[in-house]
Amino acid sequence: MSTTIKVRAMVSADIATVKAIINHPMTVERLDKATGKVVPAHFIEEVVFSHNGEELLVASCGQAISKNPYFSFKFSGARSGDTLGVIWRDNQGKQDRDEFQIR
């Protein structure tokens, strides 16, 4: 189980509401106050949501998005018990993925 992704997906009358939050620092490039050295940027570049293995939404993210980014959207054609996959990938090559049941 992923520790960086939390998802709540609920369906009512064929429409699913997805709320997802990803634990990530999302920092821009900056200078360390103490040493003056450059601290490289660290941010999510892409988040992919999939519904039963089929790509549903691809979000291209940048440095302007805040720490612990929150995504919320609705989509139709969902049923209770379907799986919702989430994958994120950041500019340092780190990534994480998890799957959740739609309630």
Next chain:
Amino acid sequence: MKTKIPKAALVAALVAGICPVTVFAAEVRHDFWPGRDKVIPHVSGDEQFSNTYRYWKDEMSLDAAVTAGLMSHEMNYKDFRWREKSLEGEMLLGEGQELFNTANEQGQSCASCHGADGKELEGTYARMPKYNERLKRVVVGPTQIRICAEERLGRKDWGEDTRPNTLLAFYLASLSDGEIIDVDVNAPGPVKDSYERGRDLFFKRVGHFHFACASCHTPPSSGNYLRGQRPTTFFGDAAQYPIYHFPYQLAGDNLSYIFTMQHQIRSCQQLSRMYQGREGSAPMTDIETFLRASANGYPISVPVSEYNMNTDYLERSQQVSSQ
């Protein structure tokens, strides 16, 4: 022509000249505590104040009220917050849990006594504040955490308004999620005394603005907008604390936007220009005892968000009518 001076005015001027302090004190009326005698240590006491308890006493009543098209302000703003768990809050619970299991140099952690992940502390937050026999005083959750950390773990910097303490309080409260609050203030004893002192403080007018807590948190102020905020009556709200309060924080805070009850009281004091108490101090503890006892009989709901600026509910009546 002789000017006519009313006799009463002359007397008043004379009295004011002789003892101005007495006259001033009589007009300010520090003993004006409307509502104090109606307070009971149970969440249903709200019937005597906003009289909306029947709409939000449980989820079923709330569903019925919302379906009937009742607006948020008609329910004393009690309809949001406690029902929907906060995802952002859940993220922070992980940090609290980590702190709980983190060992110090001697290999001791909170988990050494209380079980991994605080298994043995489930449900305890519902009975805080509690009388501590050894310290001979009533303690709130964060104070108990500070004392434990100081004495058992040697951590001197986990005071009530610090980040580790707040995260731990948030995590421990979440272990009691769904638990019915039960602070026993009926039996004579220190907790009852604390409750009564807290009640008196709640209704006492102080500070630059000469407000009491009750000035905002009883009708007619509660259930109305107050410079963009929505104050509610004091019944039941303590069940949602510590609360995730994004994006609001006090200057200099680094508490990840979590407000413990103590921190919330201090925030209110700051906004209404009162003297700000030290978190965990005796009077602040008394106020928390009063507030938590006023939530007796209501289930704890942590983590939730204080979406104070969220106005989604204004669209609710349209949704209901279109269905």
